[in-house]
Amino acid sequence: MVQPHCPKDTTGKNSPKRLGSTSPPRWSQTRRLAPAELFVGSFLALIVAGTLALKFIPGLYENEGLGWTDAVFTSTSAVCVTGLIVVDTATYFTPLGQAVVLVLIQLGGLGMLVLTSVIIGALGGRPSLRTESLAVGARHLLPQVPTKRLIVDVVRFTFLFEAIGAFTLYLFWTPRMGWKEAIWPSIFHSVSAFCNAGFSTNSGSLIEYQDSPATIVVISVLIVAGGLGFITMEEIHQRYIRRNPAFRRLSIHSKLVLATTAFLLLSGWALFALFEWQGLLSKMPLVDKLTNSLFMSVTPRTAGFNTIDYGSATDSTNFLTIILMMIGGSPGSTAGGMKTTTFALLGLLAWSRLRSHQTASFANRSIPSETIQRASGLFVIATGIVVLGVFVLAFIGDSHRATQAFLVRLFETTSAFNTVGLSMGITPQLSTPSRWIVIVLMFIGRTGPLSIAAALIVRLSTRGRFRLAYEDVVVG
Amino acid sequence: MVQPHCPKDTTGKNSPKRLGSTSPPRWSQTRRLAPAELFVGSFLALIVAGTLALKFIPGLYENEGLGWTDAVFTSTSAVCVTGLIVVDTATYFTPLGQAVVLVLIQLGGLGMLVLTSVIIGALGGRPSLRTESLAVGARHLLPQVPTKRLIVDVVRFTFLFEAIGAFTLYLFWTPRMGWKEAIWPSIFHSVSAFCNAGFSTNSGSLIEYQDSPATIVVISVLIVAGGLGFITMEEIHQRYIRRNPAFRRLSIHSKLVLATTAFLLLSGWALFALFEWQGLLSKMPLVDKLTNSLFMSVTPRTAGFNTIDYGSATDSTNFLTIILMMIGGSPGSTAGGMKTTTFALLGLLAWSRLRSHQTASFANRSIPSETIQRASGLFVIATGIVVLGVFVLAFIGDSHRATQAFLVRLFETTSAFNTVGLSMGITPQLSTPSRWIVIVLMFIGRTGPLSIAAALIVRLSTRGRFRLAYEDVVVG
Ligand SMILES: [K+]
Ligand SMILES: [K+]
Numbered sequence: 001m002v003q004p005h006c007p008k009d010t011t012g013k014n015s016p017k018r019l020g021s022t023s024p025p026r027w028s029q030t031r032r033l034a035p036a037e038l039f040v041g042s043f044l045a046l047i048v049a050g051t052l053a054l055k056f057i058p059g060l061y062e063n064e065g066l067g068w069t070d071a072v073f074t075s076t077s078a079v080c081v082t083g084l085i086v087v088d089t090a091t092y093f094t095p096l097g098q099a100v101v102l103v104l105i106q107l108g109g110l111g112m113l114v115l116t117s118v119i120i121g122a123l124g125g126r127p128s129l130r131t132e133s134l135a136v137g138a139r140h141l142l143p144q145v146p147t148k149r150l151i152v153d154v155v156r157f158t159f160l161f162e163a164i165g166a167f168t169l170y171l172f173w174t175p176r177m178g179w180k181e182a183i184w185p186s187i188f189h190s191v192s193a194f195c196n197a198g199f200s201t202n203s204g205s206l207i208e209y210q211d212s213p214a215t216i217v218v219i220s221v222l223i224v225a226g227g228l229g230f231i232t233m234e235e236i237h238q239r240y241i242r243r244n245p246a247f248r249r250l251s252i253h254s255k256l257v258l259a260t261t262a263f264l265l266l267s268g269w270a271l272f273a274l275f276e277w278q279g280l281l282s283k284m285p286l287v288d289k290l291t292n293s294l295f296m297s298v299t300p301r302t303a304g305f306n307t308i309d310y311g312s313a314t315d316s317t318n319f320l321t322i323i324l325m326m327i328g329g330s331p332g333s334t335a336g337g338m339k340t341t342t343f344a345l346l347g348l349l350a351w352s353r354l355r356s357h358q359t360a361s362f363a364n365r366s367i368p369s370e371t372i373q374r375a376s377g378l379f380v381i382a383t384g385i386v387v388l389g390v391f392v393l394a395f396i397g398d399s400h401r402a403t404q405a406f407l408v409r410l411f412e413t414t415s416a417f418n419t420v421g422l423s424m425g426i427t428p429q430l431s432t433p434s435r436w437i438v439i440v441l442m443f444i445g446r447t448g449p450l451s452i453a454a455a456l457i458v459r460l461s462t463r464g465r466f467r468l469a470y471e472d473v474v475v476g
Numbered sequence: 477m478v479q480p481h482c483p484k485d486t487t488g489k490n491s492p493k494r495l496g497s498t499s500p501p502r503w504s505q506t507r508r509l510a511p512a513e514l515f516v517g518s519f520l521a522l523i524v525a526g527t528l529a530l531k532f533i534p535g536l537y538e539n540e541g542l543g544w545t546d547a548v549f550t551s552t553s554a555v556c557v558t559g560l561i562v563v564d565t566a567t568y569f570t571p572l573g574q575a576v577v578l579v580l581i582q583l584g585g586l587g588m589l590v591l592t593s594v595i596i597g598a599l600g601g602r603p604s605l606r607t608e609s610l611a612v613g614a615r616h617l618l619p620q621v622p623t624k625r626l627i628v629d630v631v632r633f634t635f636l637f638e639a640i641g642a643f644t645l646y647l648f649w650t651p652r653m654g655w656k657e658a659i660w661p662s663i664f665h666s667v668s669a670f671c672n673a674g675f676s677t678n679s680g681s682l683i684e685y686q687d688s689p690a691t692i693v694v695i696s697v698l699i700v701a702g703g704l705g706f707i708t709m710e711e712i713h714q715r716y717i718r719r720n721p722a723f724r725r726l727s728i729h730s731k732l733v734l735a736t737t738a739f740l741l742l743s744g745w746a747l748f749a750l751f752e753w754q755g756l757l758s759k760m761p762l763v764d765k766l767t768n769s770l771f772m773s774v775t776p777r778t779a780g781f782n783t784i785d786y787g788s789a790t791d792s793t794n795f796l797t798i799i800l801m802m803i804g805g806s807p808g809s810t811a812g813g814m815k816t817t818t819f820a821l822l823g824l825l826a827w828s829r830l831r832s833h834q835t836a837s838f839a840n841r842s843i844p845s846e847t848i849q850r851a852s853g854l855f856v857i858a859t860g861i862v863v864l865g866v867f868v869l870a871f872i873g874d875s876h877r878a879t880q881a882f883l884v885r886l887f888e889t890t891s892a893f894n895t896v897g898l899s900m901g902i903t904p905q906l907s908t909p910s911r912w913i914v915i916v917l918m919f920i921g922r923t924g925p926l927s928i929a930a931a932l933i934v935r936l937s938t939r940g941r942f943r944l945a946y947e948d949v950v951v952g
Binding site: 252371409 | 707727729732791792794795796799807808815817818820822823825828830831834835837842847848849850851852853854855856860863866867870871879880881882883926929930944947948949950951
């Protein structure tokens with residue numbers, strides 16, 4: 001885990017050199033641009049590598065191999081830890097093929113964590129407008145830490161959780177499957193759950209485990225842990241386990257993450273139980289009613305396993321799932337979405353406006369208006385992309401035959417963009433153009449519209465350098 | 477129209493006395509609260525008066541009278557210029573009954589314009605955090621104007637437009653209906669269009685005029701003029717008609733209003749034509765294809781007449797209509813919605829974030845971040861209320877039989893909250909509890925969540941008085 005000492009290295013000059021050992025001069029020359037390019041480029045490279053692996057490694061498929069579009073789709077879905085599938089992972093792939101998918105998931109999930117850490121480390125103490133758009137305010141929070149140590153800590157922390165998860169699942173699944181047969185599914189589901197990937201080695205995701213409270217609880221813990229973000233995990237570790245005196249109180253960031261996560265999990269749990277008590281849950285015993293409604297609250301942010309069929313759920317269940325998919329997990333985690341903190345800040349903004357307060361505040365701290373503006377901007381951009389996605393999918397027109405076509409499309413778009421992987425069932429029926437739309441949505445959703453914009457714009461336009469005169473506008 | 481001289485009266489002390497002649501002491505004592513209370517209270521009083529009129533004036537109905545819920549519904553819909561109907565205005569009411577509805581519409585529409593003017597006048601130069609929540613940044617724009625003159629100008633400007641509109645409609649409708657029969661519909665539709673009310677004396681709204689380009693164009697002009705807002709109308713009048721040297725350039729507010737309105741009208745026109753060219757428009761001659769798709773672009777912000785059946789339209793048409801309903805008209809007008817400027821500022825915010833600029837700007841002017849924050853807050857609150865409305869309507873459950881139940885509910889909620897009045901057809905089938913939900917949505921949507929909050933909170937809590945220490949949070 002992240003070690004919060006070494007305060008001497010405040011220049012941040014050493015860290016990038018250790019990392020970018022192949023081309024340190026270029027890194028230092030274009031330093032202001034590097035994080036966004038590194039971030040977007042890494043994912044793109046990983047997707048290309050994954051596609052080639054899926055096309056050319058022999059023995060991955062039970063029958064015929066994937067076409068190019070589906071290879072790109074599957075590679076993108078795995079690397080972006082989305083979990084949408086056009087072929088059934090359980091039956092279409094051999095165990096070797098599943099292993100390739102799992103490696104892509106692990107690299108994609110770890111890549112997210114490591115790259116975020118690297119960027120935080122590489123930024124050092126120098127704030128830059130360009131890199132701020134990468135949503136890495138984290139450098140204000142965590143004490144200066146060398147990049148290498150950060151990476152080692154993140155990798156160790158990931159494997160530790162995944163190992164414990166796999167072992168626990170193995171214990172619960174051995175009686176059901178036999179000791180030999182339980183090994184691979186345990187590993188696969190533990191990694192897939194912690195990385196919030198949502199891929200499963202079962203044809204029906206976790207529907208066959210809806211009567212296994214132990215499975216649901218273990219997977220839920222892995223998902224929530226993976227989605228909490230390492231800043232918060234590290235603070236909890238230092239404060240409550242190591243009892244480090246430097247961490248007398250949790251940062252406002254971690255308090256907000258924990259409060260929002262708890263609020264979303266509990267209110268979602270209650271609402272899904274309400275919506276489906278006489279619907280999908282009606283024939284289950286009480287304990288399964290409770291675990292399955294809990295899981296419906298856990299999985300949309302943004303794990304993507306399902307223990308129920310969303311195609312048969314009520315409108316309210318699907319709408320709440322869409323909202324939770326948009327919100328997603330917490331910053332610096334494997335989860336996608338616009339993040340719990342963004343959602344919380346929007347809520348605090350609304351609350352402050354309703355009370356005519358000038359600044360949003362939480363736990364006796366004011367939130368900088370620049371941060372509120374960043375959250376609002378992200379919300380507007382994410383909403384805009386999803387809206388555009390719905391129109392484009394409707395225009396291409398495969399989903400016209402679905403009975404609730406609009407809801408189905410909104411669900412699919414939200415799921416792809418926020419790297420969730422849930423579906424009301426249309427993914428395998430999508431036409432080739434629609435598949436490419438979903439691929440693009442998955443990629444933009446994972447790397448973030450702001451990172452892509454930052455990587456594409458070569459330098460700040462001169463107009464951004466000086467500030468224009470202010471003039472006000474009437475609103476609302 | 478507003479006269480931009482009389483700069484001596486900058487204290488704003490005279491204006492409120494002229495207005496609040498019944499109780500000037502109270503007005504001055506609680507001056508900081510008065511605008512929100514006045515605003516919300518006026519609409520509430522008008523709705524109550526309208527309900528009593530609909531219940532107790534004899535001779536309003538062809539057959540039996542309205543029950544209490546429907547009287548409240550109709551009065552609220554008319555006063556809030558929403559236009560949702562549970563009974564057919566054409567056949568249920570006698571001409572006298574229609575006249576009562578029209579008076580309520582006129583009072584509601586004029587009330588909106590006058591009260592906004594009064595509040596702007598009453599505020600004088602003194603900014604107050606509380607009253608800022610009423611979205612009256614307009615005082616920064618218009619030179620100091622005495623309240624009475626402002627009211628006279630607004631009333632004159634309204635009646636002028638309505639008279640021209642009625643006369644023009646009368647000319648076009650006389651051949652169709654006869655000179656005597658055309659009088660009442662011409663007046664009714666002109667007032668209803670300029671006030672963005674959407675009530676019609678025809679059972680099918682304007683569907684029977686879908687083959688009359690003249691009607692569609694006249695009604696469109698009235699709607700757009702009514703929805704542009706008097707700040708902008710006044711500036712155009714001074715700048716281009718009177719050629720007043722004090723108005724050498726349009727304010728950034730008016731430029732933003734005009735640019736956004738033009739953008740929304742033109743892009744909506746093109747998109748609706750695209751979505752329905754082979755759908756609802758397929759059997760029309762070319763000129764009607766063009767006028768009807770134009771009207772589909774005009775009416776959702778937030779007039780509420782329809783020349784086509786939204787229940788038979790494509791998903792994309794209905795989704796775009798929902799988005800335009802949320803955006804609505806311009807500030808200081810009879811139109812509802814979150815307003816064109818709010819939408820434009822959100823777009824500028826997104827654009828500035830994508831380009832890594834720190835401030836949003838338009839036409840070489842920076843927009844104050846406080847204004848951006850107000851726009852974002854409004855967007856979040858409006859979205860939250862609509863989402864809540866959809867869940868509540870689903871929970872009450874009348875609309876479950878609709879084939880696209882989710883879309884139908886989203887459409888109805890958006891239409892009610894943004895005072896639009898379009899429907900995919902479920903309004904008359906709503907149960908009594910659902911009708912009350914729609915009534916509440918119409919009222920909150922017209923007076924504004926912030927005004928209601930301001931009217932409810934008696935004084936600023938002490939916590940808002942001092943500023944808390946800042947601490948940052950990681951976003952996105
Ligand atoms: K996922
Ligand atoms: K209306």
